[in-house]
Amino acid sequence: MAEKDEAKEKRKIKAVKKMKEIMTAYYIDAKTAEQTGKKVAWITSGGPVEPLIAMDVIPVYPENHGAMIGASKMGVDLCEKAEAMGYSSDLCSYARSDISCAPTNGGPIGGLPRPDMLVCCNNICGTVLKWYEIQARYFKVPLFILDTPFCHTEFSAEAKRYVQGQIEEYIAFLEKACGKRFDRDRMAEVGRLSVEGQRLWQEVLDTAIHRPAPLSAFDAFFHLALIVTLRGTVQAVDYYRMLLAEMKERVASGIGAVPEEKYRLLWDNLPVWFRTKWLSEKFAAQGACLVADTYTSAWCGSLKYVDENDFLGTMAECYTRIYLNIGVDEMARQVMEMVDKYGVDGLVMHSNRSCKPYSLGQYDIQRILREQRGIPTLTIEADMVDERSFSEGPIETRIDAFLELLRERRPAGEPAGRGNG
Amino acid sequence: MKSIDECREILKDPDGYVRRLKAESGRKIVGTFCSYAPEEIILAAGAHPYRLFGSGEKIRLAEAHLQSYCCSLVRGALEDALAGRLDFLDGVVFPHTCDSIQRLSDIWRLNIPSGFHFDMVLPVKLDTEGAKRYMVDVLMRFRTELGTKLGVNISDDDLRGAIRICNRIRSALTRIDRLRGERPGILSGSDFYTLTRAAMVLERGRAADLFEEAAAELEEKAKDSETGRERAAETGAGPGKGEETAGPGPKRILLSGGVCNHPDIHTVIEEAGGAVVGDDLCTGARYYSGLVDEAADPVGAIAMRMLTRVVCPAKHRGLTDRADHLVRLLREKRGQGVVFFLLKFCDPHAFDIPYLREALDGEGIPSMVLEVEDRLPAEGQLRTRFETFVEMI
Numbered sequence: 048m049a050e051k052d053e054a055k056e057k058r059k060i061k062a063v064k065k066m067k068e069i070m071t072a073y074y075i076d077a078k079t080a081e082q083t084g085k086k087v088a089w090i091t092s093g094g095p096v097e098p099l100i101a102m103d104v105i106p107v108y109p110e111n112h113g114a115m116i117g118a119s120k121m122g123v124d125l126c127e128k129a130e131a132m133g134y135s136s137d138l139c140s141y142a143r144s145d146i147s148c149a150p151t152n153g154g155p156i157g158g159l160p161r162p163d164m165l166v167c168c169n170n171i172c173g174t175v176l177k178w179y180e181i182q183a184r185y186f187k188v189p190l191f192i193l194d195t196p197f198c199h200t201e202f203s204a205e206a207k208r209y210v211q212g213q214i215e216e217y218i219a220f221l222e223k224a225c226g227k228r229f230d231r232d233r234m235a236e237v238g239r240l241s242v243e244g245q246r247l248w249q250e251v252l253d254t255a256i257h258r259p260a261p262l263s264a265f266d267a268f269f270h271l272a273l274i275v276t277l278r279g280t281v282q283a284v285d286y287y288r289m290l291l292a293e294m295k296e297r298v299a300s301g302i303g304a305v306p307e308e309k310y311r312l313l314w315d316n317l318p319v320w321f322r323t324k325w326l327s328e329k330f331a332a333q334g335a336c337l338v339a340d341t342y343t344s345a346w347c348g349s350l351k352y353v354d355e356n357d358f359l360g361t362m363a364e365c366y367t368r369i370y371l372n373i374g375v376d377e378m379a380r381q382v383m384e385m386v387d388k389y390g391v392d393g394l395v396m397h398s399n400r401s402c403k404p405y406s407l408g409q410y411d412i413q414r415i416l417r418e419q420r421g422i423p424t425l426t427i428e429a430d431m432v433d434e435r436s437f438s439e440g441p442i443e444t445r446i447d448a449f450l451e452l453l454r455e456r457r458p459a460g461e462p463a464g465r466g467n468g
Numbered sequence: 469m470k471s472i473d474e475c476r477e478i479l480k481d482p483d484g485y486v487r488r489l490k491a492e493s494g495r496k497i498v499g500t501f502c503s504y505a506p507e508e509i510i511l512a513a514g515a516h517p518y519r520l521f522g523s524g525e526k527i528r529l530a531e532a533h534l535q536s537y538c539c540s541l542v543r544g545a546l547e548d549a550l551a552g553r554l555d556f557l558d559g560v561v562f563p564h565t566c567d568s569i570q571r572l573s574d575i576w577r578l579n580i581p582s583g584f585h586f587d588m589v590l591p592v593k594l595d596t597e598g599a600k601r602y603m604v605d606v607l608m609r610f611r612t613e614l615g616t617k618l619g620v621n622i623s624d625d626d627l628r629g630a631i632r633i634c635n636r637i638r639s640a641l642t643r644i645d646r647l648r649g650e651r652p653g654i655l656s657g658s659d660f661y662t663l664t665r666a667a668m669v670l671e672r673g674r675a676a677d678l679f680e681e682a683a684a685e686l687e688e689k690a691k692d693s694e695t696g697r698e699r700a701a702e703t704g705a706g707p708g709k710g711e712e713t714a715g716p717g718p719k720r721i722l723l724s725g726g727v728c729n730h731p732d733i734h735t736v737i738e739e740a741g742g743a744v745v746g747d748d749l750c751t752g753a754r755y756y757s758g759l760v761d762e763a764a765d766p767v768g769a770i771a772m773r774m775l776t777r778v779v780c781p782a783k784h785r786g787l788t789d790r791a792d793h794l795v796r797l798l799r800e801k802r803g804q805g806v807v808f809f810l811l812k813f814c815d816p817h818a819f820d821i822p823y824l825r826e827a828l829d830g831e832g833i834p835s836m837v838l839e840v841e842d843r844l845p846a847e848g849q850l851r852t853r854f855e856t857f858v859e860m861i
Contacts, residue, residue, distance in 0.1 A: 133822035135839070137537065137813050169592055173567045173782055176592060177819035184787050184823060192784060194599065196589040197570055199577070205605035206589065212598040375574035400537045403815070407571035410533050411578055428535075 062290045086163040091175045094168040100279040101234040113141030117320025117432035119155040139401040140432035142178040164224045168193040170372040172404045191220045195367040199374045210363035238358025241279040245347040247287035248274045254294040255338040259303025261294045264314040264337035265327040271343045309334030315341045316397035317431040333450045339389040345370040375408035379415040394424040425449040471682040475666035482669045496558040503755045504563040511630035519668035520545045539813040540842035542568045549580045559584035566782045584617045593784040594775045603771040627766035640679035641756040649801045652743035657734025718743035719861045725809030726750045740854035746801035754778045781816035791827035805861045806835040
């Protein structure tokens with residue numbers, strides 16, 4: 048028994064402690080901004096944060112807050128409060144819980160600090176536009192919208208011109224809201240740090256190519272926080288450098304994220320925040336490791352479009368061509384690349400009632416993957432925050448059946464996955 | 469009225485009508501979604517724009533592509549296409565609307581083999597100079613590419629001709645809309661619905677003729693009743709021909725929402741003692757409001773109307789634009805209550821309802837929300853809800 052505990056202890060990622068410290072300090076900083084005279088901007092998760100960092104504005108992410116609400120199982124209460132305010136229960140649960148948190152200061156950290164401005168980028172969905180309009184009316188603060196035309200099959204020349212023009216509008220907006228000039232040299236430095244952070248994050252995720260994978264998607268859901276909230280800072284770069292070193296160590300000593308890795312799976316969509324532990328244990332108990340996911344890799348998916356020496360000049364394209372702002376066939380192509388890269392045996396797709404742009408089209412992605420890679424897929428019907436949309440029994444049955452199918456396809460003893468190990 | 473009868477007859481089988489139109493005239497049929505589809509450009513290319521709604525058949529094939537939390541409009545349209553019911557379409561145009569239509573476009577492109585496919589990725593914000601330029605760019609490109617697909621060169625004159633037809637339709641519907649506000653009951657709500665729906669189906673030249681005929685006839689009727697009322701007032705006799713009988717008259721209701729494909733809703737409101745005197749619907753006033761400047765550069769003028777017409781909640785033009793419009797409409801139409809028609813799973817509308825209701829509360833105007841999945845609730849239940857609402861006014 049003692050030996051078992053020891054193995055479990057060995058598998059724990061040590062950087063977790065550091066991450067918790069950083070995030071706590073970050074939220075204290077944000078919550079005390081009023082006393083320290085710093086400005087606070089609320090920004091969407093796919094939004095252009097680097098200019099805010101360059102202007103010394105503290106970025107606050109209602110979506111990260113939503114994840115915290117979900118993880119602390121406070122989602123149902125806050126969603127119900129929003130429904131009492133007249134919002135349909137079919138609306139995004141991040142939006143619902145944030146909207147009801149604002150007037151009640153509810154949630155795990157007693158609400159977010161009041162914003163001085165709002166920055167909304169619709170590259171992830173149309174929901175954020177409506178959500179930020181509501182908060183702009185509630186807090187009576189200026190709202191900047193970065194409108195990134197959807198790239199069904201292309202990023203057109205006219206769309207590029209349009210978004211590029213908005214980058215300058217954004218800078219003008221920030222200069223007005225902050226009452227100071229925008230420092231382009233500082234911006235260039237922040238841009239370089241952002242790219243460096245993204246590269247390191249991608250490297251961290253790529254360590255999962257090894258067998259056994261030193262981290263799983265469930266770990267990535269946690270360590271993602273900094274690339275979202277503190278992208279463009281030295282802190283994020285330092286943290287991911289440290290995390291990468293730990294992952295390399297784990298690879299060298301053969302420490303895997305799950306005790307006995309037999310099957311390698313890919314997760315699609317946002318996490319089910321209130322059930323990450325349950326799901327993680329459920330898969331791990333049968334030797335299934337979620338070695339990759341489309342969610343946490345979305346924060347470094349635009350690296351191919353960036354010029355780190357001309358961040359401002361290339362950010363229009365980076366922010367427009369992100370994973371959720373592209374056609375279903377292009378998404379399928381990217382999933383396929385990940386399947387090949389990480390040696391994936393099956394897909395686990397979270398059909399998330401809260402997120403239509405992420406979920407509608409999943410069935411077609413599954414079909415394409417089945418046809419072109421012959422791998423089985425599992426759909427989990429749930430929600431990222433609202434526990435009322437989670438039925439444990441049927442989900443458990445489906446997971447078991449899926450793992451059974453994987454076992455039948457590849458009897459024990461044969462090597463896991465294909466390709467790059 | 470003969471004009472309305474003709475529309476009603478066609479709407480019994482709109483697909484059949486369009487198939488016949490195609491066979492007889494040889495016109496290409498272009499399916500559209502959303503009221504931001506530039507019908508003028510499609511018409512100018514010699515093609516026929518046909519708005520798709522889903523025929524309401526049971527969802528079977530679309531289940532394999534779309535989850536249950538996707539609205540019935542999107543699921544229904546895909547079902548029709550997968551079942552081959554829309555095989556007469558020569559192409560489809562998807563203006564950028566909401567997250568669901570956006571994904572519908574992808575799924576359509578990957579699964580419906582026939583016809584050309586256009587994504588018109590319009591700007592979402594409409595209140596900046598950059599957005600205006602981009603809107604013009606998108607329309608210019610659509611003009612060129614549609615012309616190429618259909619093998620025609622779309623000239624400025626073609627566009628001006630098409631703009632004139634669309635403006636005639638919009639003007640005639642606006643005249644009739646004014647009458648339903650001034651003389652509630654002069655035509656039934658379901659007749660008004662028939663006209664607006666027909667505007668998205670009929671050959672547009674014919675639609676313009678019919679609507680102008682209907683508008684003239686109704687204006688005549690209103691004038692008669694006005695004269696009758698004046699005469700009655702002079703002689704002290706009862707109400708004139710066509711006028712409501714004495715009493716407080718129906719409660720003046722406004723409808724607000726997205727796509728409303730349920731003519732019965734008008735009938736039930738009327739039977740409950742109300743009358744729809746105006747609307748802010750995607751299939752109503754948002755479709756026909758605002759004219760395109762016939763003297764200006766045609767594409768620029770089409771863009772200008774899109775930027776300035778009554779806004780859809782999936783687009784942004786300021787923080788209170790929709791509430792301001794609704795309150796303005798209420799005052800103009802002397803509305804006494806608002807019914808929000810909400811298609812289940814329609815996010816942009818669902819997000820706006822609380823703030824719109826708050827604005828109405830500020831005006832002391834009662835409102836109610838009717839959420840519909842694909843069919844209206846049972847008639848008895850609907851009647852009770854409307855009766856209660858009308859009594860409250």
